[in-house]
Amino acid sequence: MEEFPATAAGYAGLLGWLGGFGTVALVGIEGTGSYGAGLARHITAAGVRVVEVDRSDRQDRRRQGKSDPLDAVSAARAAQSGRARGAPKGRDGAVEAIRALMVAKRSAAGERTRTINQARALILTGPDDLRARFAGHTAAGLVTAIASLRPRPGDAAGHATRVALRELGRRAVFLDGQLERLDELIVPLVTARAPGLLALYGTGPNTAALLLIAAGDHPGRLRSEAAWAHPCAAAPIPASMKRNSLAWRPRARR
Numbered sequence: 001m002e003e004f005p006a007t008a009a010g011y012a013g014l015l016g017w018l019g020g021f022g023t024v025a026l027v028g029i030e031g032t033g034s035y036g037a038g039l040a041r042h043i044t045a046a047g048v049r050v051v052e053v054d055r056s057d058r059q060d061r062r063r064q065g066k067s068d069p070l071d072a073v074s075a076a077r078a079a080q081s082g083r084a085r086g087a088p089k090g091r092d093g094a095v096e097a098i099r100a101l102m103v104a105k106r107s108a109a110g111e112r113t114r115t116i117n118q119a120r121a122l123i124l125t126g127p128d129d130l131r132a133r134f135a136g137h138t139a140a141g142l143v144t145a146i147a148s149l150r151p152r153p154g155d156a157a158g159h160a161t162r163v164a165l166r167e168l169g170r171r172a173v174f175l176d177g178q179l180e181r182l183d184e185l186i187v188p189l190v191t192a193r194a195p196g197l198l199a200l201y202g203t204g205p206n207t208a209a210l211l212l213i214a215a216g217d218h219p220g221r222l223r224s225e226a227a228w229a230h231p232c233a234a235a236p237i238p239a240s241m242k243r244n245s246l247a248w249r250p251r252a253r254r
Contacts, residue, residue: 006035011042028053028079053078094193098186099213105182112175119146119168126161143172 002017004010018024030053032040040050053075116139123134134142147169151162187205190212191198197208 006038008042011039014039015043015046015048024048026051026079028075030075051079094189095212095215098189098193098209101182101186101189102209102213105179105186108175108178108182112172112179115168115172115175116142119143119165119172122161122165122168126165127155127158130158130161130165143169143176145169147173 002014004014004017015024018027026049027043028051029036029040029043031037032050032052044050119142123130134145137145146165149162149166149169151159151166153159183205186209190205190208194208194212197203197211198205203211
């Protein structure tokens with residue numbers, strides 16, 4: 001068993017070592033969409049077929065132990081036997097560009113939601129005139145209104161609340177602009193890569209982008225609803241009867 005660093009030189013050394021045993025026709029890699037992405041790219045570029053290997057079964061890990069050498073042997077056996085047939089996720093091209101932009105978009109959208117919730121909480125506990133003025137505003141209307149607030153001198157708590165609301169409003173305005181700029185980049189990429197998805201009723205650019213990312217640039221991954229549920233972490237998994245059920249046992253008589 002040999003170990004190689006996760007660098008370009010290490011990948012080249014791995015291929016050279018494998019070639020010493022004969023012609024390399026197939027390589028199984030775990031985590032081609034994360035920590036194994038660089039290795040998968042390097043081996044694919046060398047003209048060797050790569051398959052995605054799932055994590056070792058937990059029962060096998062409990063029986064045999066957990067170690068990198070054992071995981072490597074398990075991955076090799078899964079690829080050689082044909083159990084591992086999944087296409088590796090791509091980490092280049094349009095889908096990778098969409099994935100990177102969606103990372104920024106999701107964080108911006110989450111921060112915008114938190115900002116608006118913080119503003120509503122301040123209004124709820126703030127002066128009566130603020131509650132009466134902003135109680136019925138929509139999220140977009142609230143952002144516009146509080147971003148233009150002018151603090152009033154006088155009561156310290158009321159003044160501080162207005163300053164805080166104004167800053168939260170300006171932060172939300174900035175995040176709105178960031179989301180618009182990201183959409184200007186994401187929508188053309190999704191339209192060019194998957195126009196058929198956008199043609200489906202109820203599927204917008206955001207949903208289409210998530211579908212492309214889940215497929216990993218390989219539409220065959222989403223061959224059924226069950227296959228789609230798996231990358232969404234929504235696939236039902238059979239629970240162990242021993243660990244997840246209540247068993248009634250009669251109490252012994254004394």
